[in-house]
Amino acid sequence: MTLRADSYSTTSEVKAYTRHLLDGQTAFNSTTRPRATELEKFIDRASGVLNAALANVGLTIPISNTTAKLSCDDWVTAQSVKYVELTQRGVGWTEQDGSRINVFASLHKKALEFARENALGFKRLGAAVSHKASEGLKFTGEDATEERPDLDDTGLRQPIFRRGLFEDSSVSLVDVSNEEDDD
Amino acid sequence: MGYSTGEALILTRVIACDNFDANNTSQANWKILNSGASDHYAILRPGTFDVEFDTICTYHINWNTVIEVWQRYTDETTSQTNLYARVADLFPIMAYPKLGDSGGTILEWSTILGGEEPEEMWIKDGGPAWLRWKLTLAWKEQGEITYAE
Numbered sequence: 001m002t003l004r005a006d007s008y009s010t011t012s013e014v015k016a017y018t019r020h021l022l023d024g025q026t027a028f029n030s031t032t033r034p035r036a037t038e039l040e041k042f043i044d045r046a047s048g049v050l051n052a053a054l055a056n057v058g059l060t061i062p063i064s065n066t067t068a069k070l071s072c073d074d075w076v077t078a079q080s081v082k083y084v085e086l087t088q089r090g091v092g093w094t095e096q097d098g099s100r101i102n103v104f105a106s107l108h109k110k111a112l113e114f115a116r117e118n119a120l121g122f123k124r125l126g127a128a129v130s131h132k133a134s135e136g137l138k139f140t141g142e143d144a145t146e147e148r149p150d151l152d153d154t155g156l157r158q159p160i161f162r163r164g165l166f167e168d169s170s171v172s173l174v175d176v177s178n179e180e181d182d183d
Numbered sequence: 184m185g186y187s188t189g190e191a192l193i194l195t196r197v198i199a200c201d202n203f204d205a206n207n208t209s210q211a212n213w214k215i216l217n218s219g220a221s222d223h224y225a226i227l228r229p230g231t232f233d234v235e236f237d238t239i240c241t242y243h244i245n246w247n248t249v250i251e252v253w254q255r256y257t258d259e260t261t262s263q264t265n266l267y268a269r270v271a272d273l274f275p276i277m278a279y280p281k282l283g284d285s286g287g288t289i290l291e292w293s294t295i296l297g298g299e300e301p302e303e304m305w306i307k308d309g310g311p312a313w314l315r316w317k318l319t320l321a322w323k324e325q326g327e328i329t330y331a332e
Contacts, residue, residue, distance in 0.1 A: 019217075020218065023255055
């Protein structure tokens with residue numbers, strides 16, 4: 001198994017923090033705890049959570065800007081290291097209630113916080129944006145409805161109400177009523 | 184000679200035992216437990232000692248060296264048996280009553296005296312993370328006094 005193409009970090013980066021768990025092996029493999037395939041899954045999953053959060057703030061995933069990607073690598077590495085530590089027997093069970101589960105519980109929230117906190121920085125670094133923040137306001141910059149070239153395009157859903165509707169002599173109240181009946 | 188030289192001889196004998204090498208043994212260096220070099224380690228440290236006079240000018244020091252055998256605790260069965268096996272690996276040391284000392288300072292009496300009960304070792308975040316068994320290896324160093332007053 002290898003890491004997904006849209007994942008961040010690497011097994012080597014995680015190993016740098018968890019070398020004490022290799023038990024004589026030079027890298028995570030089929031004899032270590034966790035196994036190499038399990039570690040790769042940890043990285044893929046943490047990357048998936050992060051990518052979802054990055055998509056939430058409109059960024060194109062996976063992040064390819066080298067500086068922004070370093071930041072994502074770091075987040076996924078830190079999360080994966082926690083996963084690796086939690087594979088150890090009994091580690092994380094402290095006197096604090098729910099101490100072990102806390103690592104997992106807020107993962108999605110933490111990813112979203114990370115994405116929101118870094119979104120502007122990533123954009124300024126040049127990270128590609130799929131959905132701009134202004135997306136929802138786009139119509140304000142468009143031509144008036146009656147001047148739009150796609151007004152008669154039956155393949156597009158057209159607004160029932162539009163500016164000037166009630167002053168438009170070509171539209172009668174009967175027509176509007178009929179449309180409602182059709183629905 | 185002194186304690187450190189004798190302990191170094193013991194370390195050499197430990198490294199010569201099966202399943203031990205320079206990467207998983209040390210003299211009072213517990214940091215190797217975090218090295219990931221092995222799932223078991225032998226760490227040597229001083230134990231108690233006392234001095235006995237043989238004549239008015241000669242004496243011997245009864246040194247004790249504690250060999251801490253550490254085994255990573257990964258599950259309920261193999262971790263324990265692995266610890267027992269690693270301790271058994273060290274008993275060939277008893278074939279060297281002089282610990283390989285060619286200088287004649289260490290008396291031909293060195294032996295593993297015994298050990299404490301195995302114990303489970305916990306870390307701050309929980310555990311058990313390790314099993315530890317402490318063996319005591321006794322050895323005698325001969326000395327001579329030249330009185331200065």
